[in-house]
Amino acid sequence: MNKFHSIYKSLLSEFGPQQWWPADSQYEVVVGALLTQNTNWKNVEKAIANLKKAKALAPQKILRLEKSELEQLIKPSGFYRQKAARLKLLTEKFIEIKRRNALPSREELLSVKGVGKETADSILLYAFDLPYFVIDSYTKRFCAHHKLFNGKEYDDYREFFESSLPRSVPLYKEYHALIVEWGKTI
């Protein structure tokens, strides 16, 4: 068992299973992935609750909302003007993906304005169950703290995790969630 695996086990015993991503649908994961950018999850929950209350948490409904309406609904998540515009763009991509009945590529998600690497990987992993390890600011601190890796670029970290762990979607999901939980405590 390598160092990654033993740390994982201790995180799991300390914090318990995180069961990410909390959502009622695949599309809700996509929405949450965008809204949570540099934003406390509590605020994202408020925005998603607003969308549900307005019965707007569905791709076609988001597209049909006036931009100002959408802005008001997602306001608690912050950066709401940017996010409203970008959520519509991402939703168009989501519809296209579902229409062709195929899995999304990382490249096409990254081509959507407002979707960077972490958001793309979160969607690939948590919405589409594809084995991409999500890297965030906590993950880099985590690596430094445990002297696991001292890289620079996002993809260096991602490839390091992916080559150090068994290629398991449930493991990727849980490990990233546990790192975030760890990050909140330090």
Added chain:
DNA sequence: GGCCAGGACACCA
């Protein structure tokens, strides 16, 4: 009452 969150992008040198 300030600090910051489950980032991304534009612009500059």
Added chain:
DNA sequence: TGGTGTCATGGC
């Protein structure tokens, strides 16, 4: 490629 400004609300 590296550094900095911008976007913005709400929790603690």
